[in-house]
Amino acid sequence: MKSERLLDTLLTITEALGADMDRYLRDNGLTTARAHLLWTLHRGGPAKQRDLAAALGHSPRNVTTLVDELVAAGHVIRRDHPGDRRAFLVELTPQAVTLLEVMAASHVELAGQLFGHLDARTRNELGEQLTGLAQRLATLVGEERG
Amino acid sequence: MKSERLLDTLLTITEALGADMDRYLRDNGLTTARAHLLWTLHRGGPAKQRDLAAALGHSPRNVTTLVDELVAAGHVIRRDHPGDRRAFLVELTPQAVTLLEVMAASHVELAGQLFGHLDARTRNELGEQLTGLAQRLATLVGEERG
């Protein structure tokens, strides 16, 4: 198979996977940005809005909006920062933790639907190819391809 | 390799590939939506705005905006529709045709950078896996996964 067709197929996958993930997030009342924020809190624990902005690559102003929306939806709370009266600590609610667990389970399920039919050897070979691909792409994206 | 890790790697690729394509389009003065419109004209020839809206999944109003911008950039022209005085035929300029040829060449180059090192057999196997993946994803996206 020619390289161009491989790339076209990969782009098709990219588009469908993005659409599927977006739709799944919308079904759970989240946008991509809000979901990223929740996962960042899940991984790193309670955080200041400033740190969330840096971690997510957003402006501080935008994090204010995202946190406002997540507070309104009951997914996070703002607590007073113990050591800095200017700042808040943004923290997941139990409801959000439950939601993230459901989403993690759905992630596993999707993985099974996509790759579950493969035998161990094929999965390993495919894994090697995809890992190499991810590395080459990271290099390209990092160094401004021309 | 576990299915979840395969999916994570695929999501990494999806993100990097999307970022790379977006940056490439910006470098050429295009957005994703404008580029899609140009490729649609390239494949199908001159078209009415209504048909472009249907083909691209946009509102007619939005196509008006996109075509306005592409006219301003010199990529398309609006011609009077020969058989319907309500409508325009949107048509690529020679400049846009040249740009699309350059973009197609860059697409081939990117494909080479990503897959050129693989031997024919590996490429075929990878192609089969990716094609199967694309089909499973199309099914999932089509039928509202739960």
Next chain:
DNA sequence: TATTGTTATACTCTATAACTATA
């Protein structure tokens, strides 16, 4: 009456800059 494209308007997501309150 239906369709093509436009004007008017609004919503989402993002950004920068100026401001308040702390540090």
Next chain:
DNA sequence: TATAGTTATAGAGTATAACAATA
């Protein structure tokens, strides 16, 4: 003087609804 977060404002990108010209 610098930092954390907010208010004010703006700019993409998209949508629906009402309207004019034409079918």
